[in-house]
Amino acid sequence: MKHFGAEAGDEAVPWHAAAQRVTQALAATAVERDQRGGVPKAERDLLRESGLLMLSVPAQLGGLGASWRQTLDVVRGFARVDSAVAHVFAFHHLLLATTQLFARPAQWQPWVEQTRTQRWFWGNALNPLDKGTRARSVGGEGGGHLFTGRKSFCSGAGDSDMLVASALDADDRLLIGVVPTRREGIAVLGDWDNIGQRQTDSGSVLFDEVRVEAHELLRDPGPLSTPFACLRPLLAQLILANIYQGLGEGALAEAKAFTLQQARPWLASGASAANEDPYVLAHYGDFWLALEGARSLLDGAAAAFDQAWLRGDALDEHERGQVAVAVAAAKVASTRASLEVAHRMFEVTGARATTAALRLDRYWRNLRVHTLHDPVDYKVRELGDWALNARLPVPSFYS
Template sequence: MSLNPQALPTNPLQTVRELTPWFAETAVERDAKGGTPKAERDALRDSGLLALVIPRQHGGLGASWYDTFEVVREVARVDSSLAHVFGFHHLMLATVRLFSSPEQWQPWFEQTARNHWFWGNALNPLDTRTVLRKFEGWYEFSGKKSFCSGASDSQMLIASAIDESAGGKLLIAAIPSGRTGISLHDDWDNIGQRQTDSGSATFERVRVEHAEMLLNPGPLSTPFASLRPLIAQLHFANLFLGIAEGAFDEARQYTLKESRPWFRSNASSSQEDPYILKHYGEFWVGLESVRLLIERAAHRLDDAWRKEHDLGAEERAQLALAVGTAKVAATRHGLDICNRLFEVTGARATHASLRFDRYWRNLRTQTLHDPVDYRIQELGDWALNAKRPTPSFYS
């Protein structure tokens, strides 16, 4: 399935809602298979949605982060792996916008919009196995990198390396995915998020030009540049909410159409059973609270994004607290719903062909990459000691 690749969508939400039923048709089968969702990624290319956050003057849609995450969440309801790499694509674009000069990011944006480039990730600050060497006017990356989500079938990569000559300083570059020396390995075989291609990459003496290095202003160098990790965290919060909403919708349909009341219940149908109604009421409260927290954080992010270099440290800190709160809530309520959906669907809902377990597997897999306990500790330090979060690649 593809849309007209010559025209950008005038209503991104309507466009993605035309695609998601088609994504849903094969989501269960593809979850079992793993690998790269090539046809689905191509559909996103043809739809024009890869240009969502690119400003109109550079050929894109000029969407806000609020609207962009709403589109990502629509995908996550039916296919969280595809939503993961789709959201990461926009995160990579934000990375070049925040860390590089206009002379760099503007041409990259224009080429992305014109050529439907998909951006992948090879930036893992905790994986320091890739190192760089400096030469006159260029650099060389060598080593391995793990958790390279969306790198397969991408045109551009955001890659990081350690400068050992500068005390282990992290440096970041934007480079073509097909450059000589880059090997993307098909070795992602986890219980969840099975089509994110989050396996490893090897860099063998990869030449990186000086103009491809994101040095000015560089990573996390200003309050504005420090928005990058908050965009990442809010992306995950929306991903988690989308998964939970998908689980809720599928459980609801099953309860209405297939479930039977327990033999000791006085209810004539499952939808009248008081315990099932209790569960659904609790699910609803959880989803609504997460939605409101995410909306608040997204609006604050858009305000901060518009201020650019006028953004102050205090405003950035308040945004970090809003994003962290939303992510904790999305994690807790999401895992609760994805686990307890079987309590409102019954034993028959565990049939392997339904794969209702994929919601929990996908959410559980992704939430482990940023332990929620440390996020709560950060929020607690603010609540008790009024200590602002310190900008890092995870906060």
């Protein structure tokens, strides 16, 4: 079976120009949009027009045929200038992959085809930790369900065309369905107003007896049912880690530009320019070292994920577990490195860099909000259990 992201090599590819154009457009308005918040409608439409919503889809299915490592490189590049749009773009690909991991080709391939022809943007209403949405069976065994309740942290739901939504049935079993965002009974609320990731539209979605047909439920093989299906949380973690890394690299680039162009040396430094101050140089050495180490781990984890993806249904638990260790290490490293850079960048730029006009604090705000997605301490514990006891991480929606 061919899977998303399994087609392209590492050679120069035609989507690079499109990714560059989108990156430049995002950078031009990122500061103003961070202040405004809300749904980045124009930027989402730009992604629709760019063709990049088909980036991770194999060429034989009408996609651009990127590997996951290549797709994640694009996500990281977007995150350097705009981590909110990078987030919703990456989750679009995660949700497309979710249908493939939890369903059979006869079910997910038509959705992919319609994504291509209708330029669908996919939004998230899954959030397995939120148990506020219930599913009531209608039509007997093998029939559809009615979803009712409120789902939180629904990133990218605003201006989406399709939603991947979850609910618990009468036996507390998790059901995941794919439905049009505009289906009767669905209300996407504009209630996301957090300090960071302000244009991810990660607020709430209300479901009022929303009909989810049997053929829209992802049941064969179903959520986290096989080692291959258990790649889903690892892809989600890789996406988050690459967004964090992009934010750290973006913060470093902004700090570097400010230090070289506007910062002044401290009077006791004896340096003629800020870029010759020994303490400034030491800070930049720390920043570069931390980010370079995280980048190496991320690239290795992405390569390992691509190999596991190509294994498909033949993937076994041990192989999946090895990828989980690599992903956890990359997630911890990118979290720590990027938070450190975003926090300490003002030590190498000075007081003038704190002007609200620049909003350089957005890097820390975006990181601080996003890195709370799931506690990094538990990733460190998983790594310790592997290092000491040779126990691989137990699959869940977060590991």
